[in-house]
Amino acid sequence: MSEAPKKARKPRPIAYIDPQGCSGEPCSVCISLCPVDCIDLVGTHRGPDGHNHGFCVVDYDRCTGCSECWKFCPWETIYPIIRQEVDEFRYAIDDGAEPTSGAIFANLK
Numbered sequence: 001m002s003e004a005p006k007k008a009r010k011p012r013p014i015a016y017i018d019p020q021g022c023s024g025e026p027c028s029v030c031i032s033l034c035p036v037d038c039i040d041l042v043g044t045h046r047g048p049d050g051h052n053h054g055f056c057v058v059d060y061d062r063c064t065g066c067s068e069c070w071k072f073c074p075w076e077t078i079y080p081i082i083r084q085e086v087d088e089f090r091y092a093i094d095d096g097a098e099p100t101s102g103a104i105f106a107n108l109k
């Protein structure tokens, strides 16, 4: 009797924060929830609340994909993305390619 084929494991997503939608320090919900402390406030931009302030970025090497941040972001500006996509993009950049996708990989430049 033949063995049933193994199911392919789904790649685990990690968190991507769209800086345009992040209200930064007035919120900081994701920073307070992240169990591995891998979200930081950086830069300054005009947030969805119309004020200028820092916005959050994720350290992709430390994110475990636990989903806490994207479940509770009040501005719904955190998205699960596939780690492999991040890695492939990084390798392309390391090889000298120009970043081509605006929003989703902006923080990886």
Ligand code: SF4
Residues within 6 Å of the ligand: 017, 021, 022, 023, 024, 025, 027, 028, 029, 030, 031, 056, 072, 073, 074, 075, 076, 077, 078
């Ligand atoms: S929870 Fe969302 S809006 Fe709040 S700081 Fe984090 S990414 Fe920005």
Ligand code: SF4
Residues within 6 Å of the ligand: 014, 015, 033, 034, 035, 036, 037, 038, 039, 058, 062, 063, 064, 065, 066, 067, 068, 069, 070
């Ligand atoms: S998915 Fe979890 S580990 Fe990754 S940034 Fe969000 S809260 Fe932190």
